[in-house]
Amino acid sequence: MDLRVLQTFVVAATTENFHQAAETLFIAQPTVSQHIRLLEKELGIELFVRIGKRVRLTPAGKRFFPHAKSLLDQWHSGMEDLLAWRQGYQDRLQLAVSPTIARTSLLHLIHRYTKLYPDVDISIKIVESIEIGPLVQSGQADLGLTRMIPGEFQLACYLLHDDPIVFAVPHNGGDMEAPLPDWEQELTTKRLLTHNHPGYWDELLLQLRQRGLALRTMVVSQTDITKRFIEEGLGVSFLPRSAISRDLFENRFIELPTPGLELPKVASYLVLPKVSASETVQRFVDILAALYPPLPLVND
Incomplete structure (x- = not known):
């Protein structure tokens, strides 16, 4: 399966508009239609129905959409991992951070961590505090720095300051x-x-x-x-x-x-999964513990 065709399907399914999908992907609208026809032919089923100038997913299209998105996400993740490896990174750390913390204490933390561990590829998602718990719980972030205690039971929350x-x-x-x-x-x-x-x-x-x-x-x-x-x-x-x-x-x-x-x-809080942290995550936690002792647990 051509990944470009899969990408066209995901964007078209998200926008429900072939013209808007073409603009998003920087391709011609007939190319969008061609990609969708190729995919429908390969799958042997209709994915879209036209309603005026817009399109809607068929029941089959709705069923296929999460699988297509997952395939693309895995491919992009693999490419990012390979690129990081080629740049000399040996490990990866994903942070979810509230805007307030990102503007204040995060800079010092990142300076210290990258100086001690230059071979770690760090990615930072700046999101509102209410979004951080779900990101850590789902594995989309290794740890979170938030301004509110998350409601997810699978997470451990520690007071920073x-x-x-x-x-x-x-x-x-x-x-x-x-x-x-x-x-x-x-x-x-x-x-x-x-x-x-x-x-x-x-x-x-x-x-x-x-x-x-x-x-x-x-x-x-x-x-x-x-x-x-x-x-x-x-x-x-x-x-x-x-x-x-x-x-x-x-x-x-x-x-x-x-x-x-x-x-x-x-207060500012550190949010972690309750399962054992990786060595890469633990190193970041150790830096926080040195800056904000004693890191008391604030939820069970």
């Missing part, structure tokens, strides 16, 4: 000796940018509303965008200190104290 939440407002550029603004006034006169980090927003908003504060909120789901909005004067937010430490140092933000308000903490 706590990270305090702070109230961040834009720097006004005025007199450095001037008194800090009142935090409650900042909240009620500016828009509060929320839900940029998993785990603490619902409880924090409840606390704020119980104080009788009239809040205008805006959900901004990414920390980087939240920071940009704060810098441009579009709002204020409660963020992990590690996420804004450089911004505070460079006077782009001000961290306001919030007397009377108990701010939560968030």
Whole structure:
């Protein structure tokens, strides 16, 4: 079976549009149709039905799709492994990392690991924390660095470090000796940018509303965008200190104290399968254990 034909089928099945599949694959649309006809002839069954300008998988096409995708994934994995071997890599380490950790502590970890073990081919998936548990459990990642405890029972989760939440407002550029603004006034006169980090927003908003504060909120789901909005004067937010430490140092933000308000903490976690780790994974865990002793287990 020609892998190019298989690739055309998978893309066409995903897009349900031969024209879009052709654009994705950088081939002519008649070539897409030809590839599908060749595959249907080889399998002896119809894979698509036309509905107007779009196509839909037949029951046989739906049944064949996961097998075709698996074959392509195995081929790509084999090619990547061979390429890594030709480049001098002897082993592979796959990480799934939350954006917040990727922007802060990951750089130091990767520097240290690659210096000690230059023959390991490292791949890093930057995904939201809620996606990390399933990736590690399914074997698509060897370990995860996340900002929330995963719900999967087959995983072990270890605490790396706590990270305090702070109230961040834009720097006004005025007199450095001037008194800090009142935090409650900042909240009620500016828009509060929320839900940029998993785990603490619902409880924090409840606390704020119980104080009788009239809040205008805006959900901004990414920390980087939240920071940009704060810098441009579009709002204020409660963020992990590690996420804004450089911004505070460079006077782009001000961290306001919030007397009377108990701010939560968030944490970073290491996620591993409960089965024995490979030597390559264990070396990475050893580096983490040296940086963040004693790595307590936080789930059973």
